[in-house]
Amino acid sequence: MKKLIVLAILIAVQFSKAQTQHAWVYFTDKPNVTSALANPNTILTQKAIDRKNNHGVAIDERDVPVNESxxxxxKMQTGITVKAKSKWFNCIHVLGNQTDIDNLLNLSFVSEIIYADRSLNTSSRSSAEANNARTEEKFETLVMFNYGNSGNQNQMINVHKxxxxxxxxxxxxIAVMxxxxxxxxxxxxxxxxxxxxxxxxxxDFVDRTANIYAYIGNSHGTNVLSDMAGYVDGQFVGTAPDASYYLFRTEDVASETPLEESYWVEAAERADSLGIDVVNTSLGYSRFDESRYDYTTADMDGNTAFITKGANIAVEKGILVVNAAGNEGNDxxxxxxxxxxxxxxxxxxxxNASGNYASFSSRGRTPNIPVKPDVVAQGAGVYVITSSGGIATSNGTSFSSPIMAGAMACMVQAFPNKTNLxxxxxxRETGSTYSSPTIQLGHGIPDFEAAFQTLSNNTFSSTExxxxxxNPAKAIVTIALxxxxxxxxxSLVNLLGKTLKAATTNNTFHQIxxxxxxxxxxxxxxxxxGEIITKKIIKH
Incomplete structure (x- = not known):
């Protein structure tokens, strides 16, 4: 019997080593760091550089790309497939069996390997940082706007003001992942x-193509985008209809694997390089197709999951990252x-539409420090625009998140010198439960009119x-003050944030x-x- 048990153990170990594993392979260094940091325009767009300078965010070694050599x-090593890369972590995401992945430690430039299946990390040159997991959020399918069906979800947070x-x-x-x-x-x-x-x-980071519209297998992103950018006159207005948008596909709905965390981090890095101001993510990660990769609730500590650590860097870099809490409230x-x-x-x-807690909305931890969720918005019975062009209702923090992201974009426009934090x-301070946060509502329903008034200390009159x-114009435009x-x-600024013209005037009229x-x-x-106002001009 003992021989049979030993044999069974050996078979199990061999099977484990033969399984395809997800792992992050970390490198020792990066090329030309000093030169890149001295010439940041070689690694970042001008808009990204300006945003970092404006908010006092340092350009550092994490902004330098991974060594492509x-x-x-x-990629040349036996049994290894490279699926994603991260400059922030100086690592790549690989697939392979445990033996082939462990053999990568023989490469002089590999500093450590961390497996998504954390039970394997004791055998690798690992810093013992736990990583991974993911579960896509479950989802169901005096400018005067006529908001139509979208009126309540805008007016609840006073973004219409x-x-x-x-x-x-x-x-x-805004970048939408x-x-x-x-x-x-x-x-x-x-x-x-x-x-x-x-x-x-x-x-599309999943299929590695610049044609973001080629994949038609899921329209969740279309629905999410509509709550920020959608506009149907008299029927629907998103919370940021005049913002500019990059669309990134990081979620593979066909499977639940740790690889999607790496896709997200890679997309966030690209967003940072492009000078993105706001990121919206209506995805969440906790459990996978294979339970060996699963997180536990104890891992939701703000610094364990690979995607969480990446998101923390994005925030540190000055990006206002808005994320759905999740739909696990009834689980x-x-x-x-x-x-x-x-x-x-x-x-x-x-x-819900009445401002009461939606039971599916994921709650904060106990003790709830720091407070999560930060704030809430309508996510039950919320209106979206479907990929067929129809207006329908849906449920999920997937949609309360973009409603809030669009509102935050309006605040970024109004106060560009304020940092994301x-x-x-x-x-948060305008939230309905700010003085007594709860695990269900966090700081509650915010009031964007109050937030604006606090920061501007005016009566909403000067911009009018x-x-x-x-406007549009072919040559001369006049600004009446x-x-x-x-x-x-x-100042006249292009979409990359570069100042093209600038002047100071005491006159009532100024021409460009x-x-x-x-x-x-x-x-x-x-x-x-004391105010900063931005307006769009179209040159014909």
């Missing part, structure tokens, strides 16, 4: 977005937020007196010559009376 050498002041996300760039965006490039609901040049670009074996909602991100729970805090005409305005600084500029969209930035 190292990746090439790993920002819209009335022409804070609609203009000049702010999700599972698929079919028909966004053709639907009437996104025509306004396309006409304004605000549908910038995208990338008796889980119940709490999932990764990366457990980290430094702005975590959004869900309420400052904006998150001021919005600023006019720009003609309030008569009482003095020492007004006016667009005749030498290429056709497209530009941003006028006006600093006056």
């Amino acid at each position: 190292y990746i090439t050498q790993v 920002l819209h009335e002041l022409d804070y609609t996300g203009e000049g702010v760039t 999700d599972s698929g965006f079919p028909n966004v490039n053709t639907m009437a609901a996104f025509q306004r977005l396309r006409d304004n040049g605000d549908l910038l670009d995208g990338y 008796g074996t889980w119940g709490i937020v999932t990764a990366p909602a457990d980290g430094d991100v702005f975590t959004i729970g869900a309420v 400052e904006l998150m805090q001021i919005v 007196k600023i006019q720009i005409y003609p 309030p008569e009482t305005t003095q020492h007004t600084k006016i 010559d667009l005749s030498q500029l290429t056709t497209g969209m530009y941003i006028v930035r006006i600093e006056a009376d």
